[in-house]
Amino acid sequence: MVIGTRSLKAALLAAALGLAGTAVYVAATPSETVIKVVAKRFDYTPNVIKLKKGVPVVLELTTKDVTMGFSAPDFAARADIIPGQVARVRLVPDKTGTFTFVCDIFCGTGHEQMDGTIVVTD
C-alpha cells in the first residue's frame, strides 16, 4: 500500500484550520472570577474546572512541590507554575464542551497522567 502525500497534505491543511480562544497573563480585574488551582506531583486540585461560555476567568496557579506546567491548548492558555510564585492566566471560554488541560513540563514518573478537564456550558 502506497500512500500519496498530496491528498494527505490537503486533508491535513483542512484539519489545521480550527482556532481557539485566547488567554493572556494578567491580574484579574475586580469583576472577574478567580479560580485557584493547586498543582502537586502528579495532579491538580481541582482537576475539573467548570466555566460558563463567554464569562472570562482568571486561573491562579500554584505548585506545592516542583515546577509544573499548565496548558489548555483549546484556549491557547498556558503558564509555567514556579514554586513560591503565583501564575495567573486569563481564560475566555469561547465554546462549550469538555476540554483537556495538562502539565507540559516533565515533572516525574506520573507526569503523563497529570491532567484535568475544563467543562464549559452555556
Add this chain to the structure above:
Amino acid sequence: MKGPIDRRQFLQLAGMGGIVFASGLGSSARAAGKAGGSDDFHFVQLSDTHWGFEGPPNPDAKVTLRKAVAAVNALAEPPDFIMFTGDLTHITEDPRERRKRLAEFRDIVADLRVRNVHFMPGEHDASLDQGKAFQEFFGATHYTFDHKGVHFIVVDNVSDPRALIGDEQLQWLAADLAQLPKDASIVVFTHRPLFDLYPQWDWATRDGAKAIDLLLPHANVTVFYGHIHQENHHITGHIAHHSARSLIFPLPAPASQPKRDPLPWDATQPYKGLGFRSVEALIAKADYAITEFPVQKG
C-alpha cells in the same frame, strides 16, 4: 516470519499489514517496484523501547527489545545504519536505576550486527537530569552526521523538561543549515513532534515552529520522530513528518479517547501495534520509502 527478509518480502509484508509509505513530495520508484539508484541506501529507525517498563500494557517487556534486535539482524540487506529516536529507557526518578537501565539497554542493542548505530534521548531518558546520564552512555544529545549525500540532523527537544529546543540549539541548527545548499537532502531526527500534533496530550514541542521555520527554506527536508508510539504522517509546508511505532506499547490515535493511556495488550495478538521501520533513501528523488515491520511472536 523467520529468517532473512529480502526486498521482495518487504513489499509482501506491506500487503500483510506493513505499509510502504512514499515520503516527501515526489513519487517513490522503490515503492512502485522499480529499480532504485545505485546510491540508494536504507536505514532502520527504532523508537520508544522504554527499557525498564513493567506493566500490563506489555507483559513481554523483558523480551520485546531483544526480539526487535533479532528482527533487525535478520534483514537480508543490513541497513547502512540504525537510529534510535529516544525513550530508550522508561522513566525512573532514581539516578542509579536510570543508569542501570541505560547500561542494560546498551548491552542488549550491542547484539545488533550493524555497528553504525546512533542514539538520541526521549524525555523518559533525559528530562529529569537534562540529559546527563544519557550523555554518559551515548554522548551528545544533538549532533549531525552525513551519509551518502544526505545530511542528518539530530535535534534534542527533550533534555529541557519544558519540551523546548532552546535558543542555543536553534542557533546551532541555523548555523548548520546555513552551510548547506538550499537543495541539500536533509533528514531530521527528533523525539517529540516538531509541530503541534496534539498538545492536549503534550504531543508537541513548544518552540518546534522555530525549527520548522529554519528548515522551510530548504527544499528537501524530512523528519522522523517517535514519542507517540504509533505511525503518524503529517506535512508542514513541504516538510513531511513521520512518527514511528514503539517497541513497548502502542498509544491511542490523537483525540481518539479521553486520555492517552496505552492501548491494552491483546493476548490473541501479542505485539500488535509494535514495530520498527526501514527507510530507503531514494537519493535521485530526494525521497524516502518507509516499510513498517512488526515485532514477531516467535
